Amino acid sequence: MKDQEFRNKVKRIYLGVTLFFGLLVIGAGALIYKLAYPSFLSFDDVKQIETYREVEDLDKIENGIHLATGFKDDVGLQTVIVSCTPCHSAKLVTQNRANKEGWVSIIRWMQETQNLWDLGKNESVIVNYLAKNYAPEEKGRRVNLEDIEWYDLEK
Template sequence: MENQGFKNKVKRIYYGLTLFFGLLLILSGGLVYKMVDPSFLTFPNEVETETYVDVVGFDNIENGIHLETGFKDDEGLQTVIVNCTSCHSAKLVTQNRANKEGWISIIRWMQETQNLWDLGTNEVVIVNYLAKNYGIEEKGRRDNLENVEWYDLKN
């Protein structure tokens, strides 16, 4: 029975340690986050009653747009996110327009001068996605004025 008592002791120490390290992990996690965001756990004067159920998830798509990045949802989206938003914003992609050849030359430029890695078999996926979704739109030498917000001007 001495053996059983010893076992219990070990179990108790084991649970105690588990609890201790578990709490330590939570505490250190909280502290690390406090370093990242100093406003964490600094309670504002007003009590916030809002709840945030309808949050934007990392991979939510709405009306064909990946909400987190603004990319169009299409084949190759995830490959594009992982390879193209590491160094720069997705906005730098979505505001540009080029055909396949143009996108390849941009990729080459980034590989030669900006430390972009070899994309391997992902390159064709990425280029196809970009040329299809962010291809060249034909326009003239001067566009019409568009999206004008009309308002009454009071002199």
């Protein structure tokens, strides 16, 4: 009988301790989450967040690609992000190919017609980054069909 009483006491203590640590872990988790995403559990009115990029991990790089924008990771990445993405999508940059001269002429066109500001010292950083990572390929007058997904045609 005494044994049983003792066992029950231990059980109750064990339960209490588990509950305590469980709550601690949840609390700590919420705190960390709150640090990462300040709007979590804040009860005041938060302004509409227009793009997910503002809260996503801005610096995450995977396989040499900056995930939030799709830009290749290289010297000048941050300068390129800051200068190129306020007005248009990074996709407009990454789908294009040009040499230094070509990228400079695109920048001039944006400055003359699209309200792009004077890039100052950053211009050479940006142009070097773009000409290296988004250089033209020699395609000739017609390329082979590529990336064909073969499938059995149903009759």
